[in-house]
Amino acid sequence: MDAWLVDLDRVDPTDISAHYPEGLTEDELRRGAEFVHARAAHRFYRARLTVRRLLAERLGVTASELRIHYDPAGKPYLPDQPGTHISWSRSDGLLLLGATETGPVGVDVELVRPSTTNLDVLTFVYPGVPASATPETFFHAWTLLEAAVKATGRGLTDGAREVDLDFGPDGAVTLRGISGHGPSRWHGRTELRPTHRDAPWAMTAFVSRDLAPVTVLPWPVPEHAREPVRAHAGGRPRRALLTPRG
Structure with missing residues (x-):
């Protein structure tokens, strides 16, 4: 699987397309125009x-x-490249964007902002x-859950009940499986990553068959940061990362 984490506020439109916003579809232009705030619209366009x-x-x-279509549940797919599975x-x-040829994939990213209502949600x-x-449990669990229902294309309303999460005693959360979508096993990964925002950390999650x-x-890739960061795969997420030191 390939994946990119992009800070949309740090990417100039000329770095994305020579024709901004002419490179967007009519539907994307319409959806962007529905945003109340210009910053939100530009983030959507970018x-x-x-x-x-x-x-x-x-x-x-x-x-x-490149043509990107959406199934009735809103899951994106590439009609001209059916062997490539995508999620963002x-x-x-x-x-956060993910692409793979190994089967359905779901990704999720959430800025880590502490809130007393997160667990209630x-x-x-x-x-x-x-x-x-604990509140630290939320971001591991929520991103895994979102990524899982994106991978199956079911969405939270219909798909959450199919996801089996394991909550460890130390706040760790792992994906045990997803029911109703074939015998092959699903794998989940989470990783906390630094950002340049007011919330300095973001939780990322990936769910796939691989x-x-x-x-x-990161994209565009900074000159000083050419080495890829590998997501945590298989093992238990590290709770201590939610309170980084140094």
Whole structure:
């Protein structure tokens, strides 16, 4: 799997497309115009242009040739490249994009902002949250849950009940499986990553059939940071990362 983490506020439109916003579809222009605040609209435009640009580069086609469609549940797919599976997520000004040829994939990114209501929201969507869960549990569990229902294309309303999360005694959360979508096993990964925002950390999650590590690259890649960061795969998420030191 290939993945990119993009700070949409740090990407100039000319870095995304030579024609901004002419590179967008009519539907994307309409949706962007519905945002009340201009900053939110520009983030939406930049996200869609970035997705198209990165996928086109990966597939060896031009951005104008790349067609992105959506199934009835809203899951994106590439009608001209049916063997490539894609998913993306936005949190404020961050974009996480994943692409793979190994089967369905779901990704999610959430800026880590402490809130006393986070666990209440999680419990409402996923009643299996234990009473012993801590606020630190939320971001591992929520991103895994979101990524899982994106991978299956079911969405939270219909898909959350199919996801089986394991809540460890130390605040760790792992994906045990997803029911009703074939016998092959699903694998989940979470990782906390630094940002340049008011919330200095973001939780990322990936759910797919593939157990291999995920290489996540920032884009455009800074000259001083060419080494990829590998997502945590298989093992238990590290709770201590939610309170980084140094």
